[in-house]
Amino acid sequence: MSQLFKVPDRVKTGSQSPIQTPEQYREHYMRASFNPSDYWLEVTRRKVRWMTEPTLGLVGSYHNIAEEPIAWFSDGTLNLTETCLDQHLEKNGDKTAILWEGDEPDEIRSLTYSQLYKEVCKAASALRELGLQKGERVIIYMGMVPEAAIAMLACARLGAIHSVVFGGFSAEALRDRVRDCGAKYVITQDEGRRGGKAVPLKAVVDQALEDERLVKNVVVFKRTGTPINFNKDRDIWWHDMVEGGAESLDPVECAAEDPLFILYTSGSTGKPKGLVHTTGGYLTYTSYTHEVVFDLRDDDVYCCAADVGWITGHSYIVYGPLANGATTMMFESTPLYPDAGRYWDMVSRHKVTIFYTAPTALRALAAQDEDFVKKYDRSTLRVLGTVGEPINPDAWNWYYQVVGEGRCNIVDTWWQTETGGICISPIAPVTETAPGSATLPLPGIVPLLLDNDGHIIRGPGEGKLCLAHSWPGQARTVWEDHERYVATYFSTYPGYYFTGDGCRRDGNGYNWITGRVDDVLNVSGHRMGTAEFESALVNVDEIAEAAVVGFPHPIKGQGVYVYAVLQPGYEASEEVEKNMRMACREAIGAHAGLDQIHFVPGLPKTRSGKVMRRILRKIVEGDGDKLGDISTLANPEVVDVIRQDFKALA
Ligand code: WTA
Secondary structure, eight states: OOOOBOOOHHHHTTOOSSOOSHHHHHHHHHHHHHOHHHHHHHHHHHHOOOSBOOOOOEEOOGGGTTTSOOEESTTOEEOHHIIIIIHHHHHHTTSEEEEEEOSSTTOEEEEEHHHHHHHHHHHHHHHHHHTOOTTOEEEEEOOSOHHHHHHHHHHHHHTOEEEEOOTTBOHHHHHHHHHHHTOSEEEEESOEEETTEEEOHHHHHHHHTTTOOSOOEEEEEOSSOOOOOOOTTTEEEHHHHHTTOOSSOOOOOEETTSEEEEEEEOOSSSSOEEEEEEHHHHHHHHHHHHHHHHTOOTTOEEEEOOOTTSHHHIIIIIIHHHHTTOEEEEEOSOTTSSSTTHHHHHHHHHTOSEEEEOHHHHHHHHTSOTHHHHTSOOTTOOEEEEESSOOOHHHHHIIIIIITTTOSEEEEEBOOGGGSSOOBOOOTTTOOBOTTOOBSBOTTOOEEEEOTTSOBOOSSEEEEEEEOSOOTTSOOEETTOHHHHHHHHHSSSTTSEEEEEEEEEOTTOOEEEEEESSSEEEETTEEEEHHHHHHHHTTSTTEEEEEEEEEEETTTEEEEEEEEEEOTTOOOOHHHHHHHHHHHHHHTBTTOOOSEEEEOSOOOBOTTOOBOHHHHHHHHTTOTTOOOOOTTSSOHHHHHHHHHHHHHHO
């Protein structure tokens, strides 16, 4: 059993959370497990401003999810922005809601709750003028500017469904998403700024919409003022649009189960899926987990350094924190710009108390001189969070000792786009931690480990992580494809939600996520499907076949390793490699880099023609000598060639 780190005193003292002690955690956990409906009804009444209070908790079950999607609080009605904005105006109107730091450290903006309320109402009333109706879809393709959050909230004010697309995605990926959700409106900006560089957002939108007639308007926020192509029939400046918008606007009444947003995420097969999160349950769960896990206090300055293009940005920059009336930071830049001290410089200038980032950033920073950390005052920090991938104990220890100087508790939060909010994590004032473990499930979450035959593993062991019961934050379906939702998450182990992750449970009952057990890569916390890379690669003229696997990478967590078979008559060259890299950038985006390209004479296949990824994965993990019996393959001889080449490359 590993050594546990006690909760530092200053993290325990002064807690305002409903769960402050291990006894309270156990009590809440039991209540949520035995009577989820009552538990969550009680939570939602406390945390959410309803128009019609719900009397129903959970309706539906995983056993008949194909026929009937899960529903929470389904007889309630609300508008989510009343919880995030209106309810704070009286007591906290002058409190900072969003504190923004731009790419350059001296670019700062802050919006109080009253200002944010006005901006959201102005944007919502202007969007309504353009014709935006309840239930219609809006794509938001922006960088990290407050207007991205304002746009999300403005959609929610009108009951419109937003789909934020991360600003690194390519025109092709953006076009796929616009089409899949049938968006009539796109909100973007002239360009983004990141790490001293420009990100050409509007130009990508133009390219994505070249043959797209369904999009009525593109709204462009002016971030840098760079000249852009402007299509007068379609494009509108954000500042022109909101000028004269109403500073107060009645919220549209929504059903609890009306969709709030669609967020596309990668799986093992096919194109990314548009996961649908609905209103009442998602809001309840994100505000609850944000309060409980981080032990949110009235005077906290909370900083999550994620991007709103991912679920972390939705749940823990925008919705959870604003529902809780917190001061939430938005950060436009990168941890390394202008140098490796940026995070800690920001912490000291804004007196940040809770800081939440990804292990990949910590590994990159831990590789630099400690002075980058030490020269800044970090004494305000109390809770340090990580998310997105397993954190290796070295990075954990660095975060704990060097950044937090042993005064902060670390919350290693495990969750997914599908789960909407944090599921397995320490609770800051309560849980003793172990470096690399996400520790214990939150109330309402019932994790199970299953072996390959679908048997439940009891006590310590390792298996596939499933969750046994629904919780309010869970994604309800895949946009217009409920069958795919059921097939992806509920068919592997009928009756359970299958996460796609492997997990080990130790003698303390602590969970150690071991990573994906499917064909999903996690590169620097970015989730990508091997199938997406492969379909881009086989479109390259010179490439006949390709198989992509992840390999352990010291900074990125996982790197992208490509096995490629050339078309007859072609030879490996820098030119071919360049074409391959371009193809992935164009199909997916700038974050879809290839770390290693390995040309091979063939891919190992079963006699029925299935590529044996397990073998390819083992080789790059350095276990090429431990493949076991490969004689049943259709082409065992290529394995020897690949193994030899790999050794030569390494
Ligand atoms: C991984 C991000 C280990 C996991 C919120 C999951 C983690 C995938 C952790 C979801 C963690 C996330 N420890 N692995 N604390 N948090 N993951 O949808 O493999 O972008 O399935 O959501 O990230 O990635 P997604």
